[in-house]
Amino acid sequence: MSADATIAAQPTKRARARSSNEPDGRHGEGFGRYWVLALLVVAALLTLFPFFLAAINAIKTPTDYGANGPVALPRSFDLSALFAFWTGVEFGRKLWNSVLISGCVAFFGVALSLLNAYALGIGKVKGRNLILIVLMLGIMVPQESLVYPIYYLAKSVGLYDTRLSVIIVFTVLQSAFGTYMLSAVLTQFPREIIDAAEIDGASRLQVLWHVVIPVLRPTLTVLGTFFFIWTWNEFLLPLVLLISNDNQNVSVAMGTLHGQHVSDPTTTAAAALLGIVPTVIFFLVFQRTLMRGVTVGAVK
Amino acid sequence: MASTVDRPSGRAGLNLGYLPYLLPGAIGFFVVVLIPFLMNIAVSFTRWKGIGVPKFIGLENYLKLFQDKTFWAAFEHSVACVIAMALIPTALGLFLGAVLFDYIGPRFGPRASSGLRAAFYLPQILPVAVAGVLWGWILSPIGVLNTILDGLGLHALSQNWLGDPATALLAVMFVMVWLQLGYALVVFMAGLARVDPALYEAAELDGAPWLSRFRHITIPMLKPEIFVVGLTTTIAALKVFAPVYVLTSGGPDNATTVPSYFAYYHFFTTNRVGYGAAITTVQTLITIVLGLVFLRVQRKQTEGAN
Numbered sequence: 001m002s003a004d005a006t007i008a009a010q011p012t013k014r015a016r017a018r019s020s021n022e023p024d025g026r027h028g029e030g031f032g033r034y035w036v037l038a039l040l041v042v043a044a045l046l047t048l049f050p051f052f053l054a055a056i057n058a059i060k061t062p063t064d065y066g067a068n069g070p071v072a073l074p075r076s077f078d079l080s081a082l083f084a085f086w087t088g089v090e091f092g093r094k095l096w097n098s099v100l101i102s103g104c105v106a107f108f109g110v111a112l113s114l115l116n117a118y119a120l121g122i123g124k125v126k127g128r129n130l131i132l133i134v135l136m137l138g139i140m141v142p143q144e145s146l147v148y149p150i151y152y153l154a155k156s157v158g159l160y161d162t163r164l165s166v167i168i169v170f171t172v173l174q175s176a177f178g179t180y181m182l183s184a185v186l187t188q189f190p191r192e193i194i195d196a197a198e199i200d201g202a203s204r205l206q207v208l209w210h211v212v213i214p215v216l217r218p219t220l221t222v223l224g225t226f227f228f229i230w231t232w233n234e235f236l237l238p239l240v241l242l243i244s245n246d247n248q249n250v251s252v253a254m255g256t257l258h259g260q261h262v263s264d265p266t267t268t269a270a271a272a273l274l275g276i277v278p279t280v281i282f283f284l285v286f287q288r289t290l291m292r293g294v295t296v297g298a299v300k
Numbered sequence: 301m302a303s304t305v306d307r308p309s310g311r312a313g314l315n316l317g318y319l320p321y322l323l324p325g326a327i328g329f330f331v332v333v334l335i336p337f338l339m340n341i342a343v344s345f346t347r348w349k350g351i352g353v354p355k356f357i358g359l360e361n362y363l364k365l366f367q368d369k370t371f372w373a374a375f376e377h378s379v380a381c382v383i384a385m386a387l388i389p390t391a392l393g394l395f396l397g398a399v400l401f402d403y404i405g406p407r408f409g410p411r412a413s414s415g416l417r418a419a420f421y422l423p424q425i426l427p428v429a430v431a432g433v434l435w436g437w438i439l440s441p442i443g444v445l446n447t448i449l450d451g452l453g454l455h456a457l458s459q460n461w462l463g464d465p466a467t468a469l470l471a472v473m474f475v476m477v478w479l480q481l482g483y484a485l486v487v488f489m490a491g492l493a494r495v496d497p498a499l500y501e502a503a504e505l506d507g508a509p510w511l512s513r514f515r516h517i518t519i520p521m522l523k524p525e526i527f528v529v530g531l532t533t534t535i536a537a538l539k540v541f542a543p544v545y546v547l548t549s550g551g552p553d554n555a556t557t558v559p560s561y562f563a564y565y566h567f568f569t570t571n572r573v574g575y576g577a578a579i580t581t582v583q584t585l586i587t588i589v590l591g592l593v594f595l596r597v598q599r600k601q602t603e604g605a606n
Contacts, residue, residue, distance in 0.1 A: 033403075033407050036399065036403055036404070037404060037407075037408060037412070040396075040399065040400070040404065040416055041416070043396075043420075044416050044419035044420060045419075047419055047420055047422070047423065047478065047481075048419055048422065050423075050434050050435065050438060050478075051422070051434075053434075053438065053444055054434055069447045069451070070443070070444040070447055071444065071447060071448060071451070112324060112325050112328065113325075115321045115322070115324060115325060116321070116322060116325040118318070118321050119318040119319065119321040119322045120322075122318070123317070123318025123321065125316075125318050125319060125322065131322075134329075135329070137588060138329065138333045138334075140535060140587055140588055140591045141333065141337060141584055141587070141588070142538070142539035142560065142580060142583055142584055142587055143539065143541075144539060144541065144559070144560045144563050144564065144579075144580045144583065145336075145337060145340045145577075145580035145581060145583065145584045146332070146333065146336040146337060146340065147564070147567065147580075148336075148340060148343070148350075148567045148573055148576065148577065149335070149336030149337075149339035149340050149343075150332065150336050151567075152339075152350070153331075153335075153336065168328075168332065169332050171328065172325075172328035172329060172331070172332035172333065173332065173333070175325060175328070176329070176333070179325065204317060204318065204321075208321075229425060232427060233425070233426075233427040233428060235427070235428055235429055235541065235542035235545070235546075236541050236542065236545075236560070236564070239545075240568070250427065250429075250430075251427045251428075251429045251430075252429070254427065254429035254430050254432070254433050254546075255429035255432065255542065255545065255546050257433055265437065265442075265443075268433065268436075268437045269437065271433055272430060272433045272434040272437065275426075275427060275429070275430030275433060275434075276426060276430060276434075279425050279426055279427065279430070280422070282425075283422065283425050287418065290425065291417075291421075291486055291490070292490075
């Protein structure tokens with residue numbers, strides 16, 4: 001049930017040991033087992049089919065698309081749809097906005113979660129359970145019930161249509177989950193280490209910096225990775241807060257597409273492909289972290 | 301763990317020293333969550349266009365809301381979302397997870413099972429807006445799906461999937477299942493990794509067929525995960541916004557509208573902010589009540605287990 005156990009322990013290899021002492025084709029399974037595999041492979045390919053479609057159609061000429069349809073393999077090679085979309089919506093700019101917003105949220109969100117969790121988990125501040133319950137409610141509250149006041153407040157303090165507004169909002173929203181998770185981890189932090197440091201005369205800040213953070217670093221990385229991708233994928237609040245072309249991120253640019261810049265199917269495919277690529281790259285790089293992180297998130 | 305919990309609470313005075321660490325988080329929580337949350341509730345009792353002074357009208361918004369057919373339709377669609385985002389992915393994920401873990405893994409190696417897992421998981425990390433562009437294109441009247449159906453000679457089946465009230469909700473539900481399945485699958489497979497393989501081996505030696513192992517070992521062992529996935533996906537389903545906004549904008553004829561979209565529409569299109577706030581307040585109430593019920597059930601279960 002504890003989050004730290006899940007984070008610390010790599011997926012066990014135990015399960016794999018089983019395969020070695022399993023004689024092939026026992027129980028008279030014969031070819032039967034290949035059927036199961038084949039079925040699953042087909043299902044997986046169907047799941048990935050939309051990705052494949054976007055890829056093959058983004059590099060076709062409109063004539064090729066018109067003549068042979070969306071399912072045919074490309075007989076032409078043409079990157080102009082990709083370039084057209086890229087320049088049409090200033091995609092480079094949207095990408096940078098997404099990176100900037102998600103990166104800042106990942107960093108500040110982890111920092112804020114850590115400060116909260118340090119007070120709650122190590123400091124065992126009075127009323128910590130109440131604080132955690134309030135935070136949990138904060139997570140459960142639909143963003144819809146915050147969106148108008150946030151929009152209004154952002155306008156009244158001059159932060160409307162700035163990337164900073166989105167960074168602030170998501171730093172706080174993500175840190176609710178982060179606090180919850182990290183304080184569970186820190187409650188079980190070996191007390192002796194902290195006591196030893198305190199006896200050596202370390203201040204609380206020094207304990208946090210020199211003792212807690214080094215031990216927690218892997219967990220913090222997982223958390224940051226997750227904040228990054230969650231923020232990248234957020235839609236409603238960025239849609240409301242980021243109006244101008246210069247401040248929009250990838251999500252908002254995609255969501256408001258609705259035929260605005262898209263005149264033809266190959267450009268739509270190109271748009272989808274450009275939206276997919278960053279996420280897939282991120283996925284390939286951080287696959288292990290992400291898979292572990294999903295579990296961490298689910299433990300609670 | 302017990303030793304830290306049991307620490308004398310006589311150190312309360314010392315603990316005050318940790319309060320400054322809570323300050324930034326507390327300020328943030330007040331400004332971004334608590335104050336907006338309370339403002340939203342307050343506004344729900346007013347008539348307000350977003351500018352000027354809100355006019356207090358008591359429960360009028362709520363009374364109007366309960367007579368609003370679109371509002372009830374939106375909640376019916378919420379149920380559809382729970383089916384598509386929570387029920388089906390949990391059930392399907394459980395089944396697929398078990399097959400990958402205790403059938404594919406042992407027979408074809410961990411690479412096969414983790415490769416398949418990654419394939420099913422990939423849609424989950426896509427920004428929903430991107431998924432919307434992708435599926436909007438596939439499901440459009442001249443889109444990929446209809447082209448395939450025509451190619452197979454099934455002209456009769458091809459239609460305006462997202463534009464026809466009869467199929468729009470089903471189409472949106474389908475996309476949601478596609479998006480959501482990977483999450484359940486990954487959590488369940490991780491959960492299975494902590495199940496003692498000896499359990500399965502013993503059952504297999506006793507000649508228990510796969511289905512009964514699934515029923516008597518996999519499901520009971522995965523109870524905590526099933527609970528968590530059920531809870532988080534149900535809550536997510538109740539506040540779903542992006543797929544509906546991107547795919548159908550609630551249409552056609554409100555056939556796919558959900559509470560979040562309905563509220564957004566009133567906030568930013570009709571400028572009936574008070575009315576929108578009433579919608580989101582009801583929605584929040586339902587979400588929190590449901591969450592608390594879930595937690596209570598879980599607590600009862602874990603207590604029963606001990």
